[in-house]
Amino acid sequence: DADRCESCYGAESEDIRCCNTCDDVREAYRRRGWAFKNPDTIEQCKREGFSQKMQEQKNEGCQVYGFLEVNKVAGNFHFAPGKSFQQSHVHVHDLQSFGLDNINMTHYIKHLSFGRDYPGIVNPLDGTDVTAQQASMMFQYFVKVVPTVYMKVDGEVVRTNQFSVTRHEKIANGLIGDQGLPGVFVLYDTCHPEEN
Structure with a gap:
């Protein structure tokens, strides 16, 4: 229905007047800086089975492979x-749908x-095999x-590269700041040795 305009549950704004999907409500909440804690109280999310989908995915992992081209910086x-998503030119992750006690970053x-x-x-x-000893771990390489x-x-x-690595791990609280985010982060820097 093109004329449908469902509630944003108080998160309406000049940009977002209607929330016809669960994602619309989540986006409206995100823009307000509100926590999206209980999707079962939101009609759009109940209709779309949001909580059930999250429950079905809770033990899933992923397998990632490929190539990245990066600049020499x-x-x-x-x-x-x-x-x-981007917020004020910063790359951030919305973890509102996850309980931080359930995030397993074994890799x-x-x-x-x-x-x-x-x-x-x-x-x-x-061959690095790491089992997260606690939930919501942040692994930095x-x-x-x-x-x-x-x-x-x-x-x-053959012009190529070698690298050395140091691993650091800590419990992340999922907020921006010193505590970090749960995940596996590879932070790289290049070294330019002097040539003779």
Whole structure:
């Protein structure tokens, strides 16, 4: 129904006057900075089975593989629960749908490299298997990337990178600030050694 205009449960604004879906209500709440704690009291969410969908997904994990092209400057990539969005030019995650006591960030890194492989290269995160000892853990991998030139016996030159890594972990409270967010974060920086 094109004329339908359902309640935003007090979160209406100039931009959002109607909330016809559960996501509309969640977005209106997010823009107000309100917690979205009980979807079972919101008609749109009940109709769409929001709580049931969240319950069905609570023990799911994911398998991620692929390639990233990054600039030769410091940066990060991460895997974290929640819906991501930009707020005041900051990348944040909406964790309102999750109970922080239920977030399990156990992870396995089969392979991670920065550039092409060459014989004998050691990628220190390959085979990393970490079991989160508590809920809502934040795992940070601080990676220092070093440009490397490998010359094969046939004279072919392979320009690639090696890296070292330090892992830090802590319990995250899910709020912006010093406590951080639950997830697996790879924070990388490049090192530019002097050449002779």
